[in-house]
Amino acid sequence: MNQASRAPTAAIIVIGDEVLSGKVEELNARFLVRELRALGVAVRRIEVVPDLREEIAAAVRKASVAFDHVFTAGGIGPTHDDVTIAAIAAAFAVPVVRDSGLADLIREVSGERFFERDLRMADVPEGADLIRGEDTRHSRWPVIAIRNVYVLPGVPSILQRKFAMIRERFAAAPFHCRQIYSRESEGAIADTLDRAAADFPNVAVGSYPHLDAPDHKVLVTVDGRDEAAVVRACAQIVTGLGSAVVRVE
Amino acid sequence: MNQASRAPTAAIIVIGDEVLSGKVEELNARFLVRELRALGVAVRRIEVVPDLREEIAAAVRKASVAFDHVFTAGGIGPTHDDVTIAAIAAAFAVPVVRDSGLADLIREVSGERFFERDLRMADVPEGADLIRGEDTRHSRWPVIAIRNVYVLPGVPSILQRKFAMIRERFAAAPFHCRQIYSRESEGAIADTLDRAAADFPNVAVGSYPHLDAPDHKVLVTVDGRDEAAVVRACAQIVTGLGSAVVRVE
Known part of the structure; x- marks a missing residue:
């Protein structure tokens, strides 16, 4: 569960x-x-x-x-x-x-x-x-x-x-969300995202290509009700993406 | 059919x-x-x-x-x-x-x-x-x-x-549409719409209250693939609504 x-x-x-x-x-x-x-x-x-x-x-x-x-x-x-x-x-x-x-x-x-x-x-x-x-x-x-x-x-x-x-x-427990902007395309970051999705089963990891954005290629979203898990999953992805990270929100 | x-x-x-x-x-x-x-x-x-x-x-x-x-x-x-x-x-x-x-x-x-x-x-x-x-x-x-x-x-x-x-x-036969704007509310025009819907089974009659519109209360839509039927259904509704009609498009 x-x-x-x-x-x-x-x-x-x-x-x-x-x-x-x-x-x-x-x-x-x-x-x-x-x-x-x-x-x-x-x-x-x-x-x-x-x-x-x-x-x-x-x-x-x-x-x-x-x-x-x-x-x-x-x-x-x-x-x-x-x-x-x-x-x-x-x-x-x-x-x-x-x-x-x-x-x-x-x-x-x-x-x-x-x-x-x-x-x-x-x-x-x-x-x-x-x-x-x-x-x-x-x-x-x-x-x-x-x-x-x-x-x-x-x-x-x-x-x-x-x-x-x-x-x-x-009213129930609210969601906690982070957004990571990547300057690399989905193919380049997919392994990192897959790993985070597997390591944090109670966190939803999404990736959305933004073709027309001036400074990034993909928006990665990290969501869940367990704030600590969201923070850890986000940190793992940021580490995995390395220099591909434009910013985190 | x-x-x-x-x-x-x-x-x-x-x-x-x-x-x-x-x-x-x-x-x-x-x-x-x-x-x-x-x-x-x-x-x-x-x-x-x-x-x-x-x-x-x-x-x-x-x-x-x-x-x-x-x-x-x-x-x-x-x-x-x-x-x-x-x-x-x-x-x-x-x-x-x-x-x-x-x-x-x-x-x-x-x-x-x-x-x-x-x-x-x-x-x-x-x-x-x-x-x-x-x-x-x-x-x-x-x-x-x-x-x-x-x-x-x-x-x-x-x-x-x-x-x-x-x-x-x-590509198939296109739809034909008319729009009738009514200054009367739905309750006042419902009978006329019901009759048109019954008389023209191959025409779709819709009604949508527009609460914030300055000049009308309801948008009536008349749609179908049989243009002649759409025209006749529209004419019947316009006649039935009488002075409630603001305009027809």
């Missing part, structure tokens, strides 16, 4: 015809990856699936079993292409039920601009948790969660606000 | 610990989505998986069966974290073999800067096609393909050059 493998894991499922068709830039997975990483959660999968109930359900069912936490982004709203809630209910073989508290809230907030269809946003998978934050202004609108699946909206500014309501649930 | 469903389909598998850890911005899927879309290929899945052979193999195997074309991005190079070739070979239960022509090319191009480890880049799944483009300067370095899986590198500028070598293979 290495320590890195004990980090809580997560998957992000983006429900997004608009991403698959190249119409909008994907911002939600990028945001969640960074937030979760900072919390010490290892994102192990990002999947972008179309707005189709069966495909969303299959992805959610599989991810829910394979990872500690699952976050869905998008497909919740009053229009025909918003099928995430039904899909998640199908994934867990539970019916969709209308939450009367949410329905009242929608009617109250909408006022004169209320449309019957807006009530679709009060539909939840049976047995779902409605998580409310401490910020009273926003907390009336809960984050819907069922088992280990958290249902987030597709509009980036709202997703970010919703995630803030639940982020403390995922 | 609706016409939209006959579009060739594709999946993009990004091999990317660096994406999952938020270290680099994902550019390759975004590029491929737009290119394929312009060619008339419907991208139905984007998956970001870690640099782990078994996980890559499972994703490739599944996508190869489910979609017409599969593109992998990343994980090909001489370092320990480059496992894509071995993973794809495992996905199809074939061995990895060293291509002697590629090995000679690597030796020749590397000259004095040759490292034995660079030869790993001459390894291919047995039975792979080595596709060379017509541009003689770059065509010496082929795109490796096996069955319906095309193996692309992770460095965006090289991926783009490689894709240019194979893009004509995927």
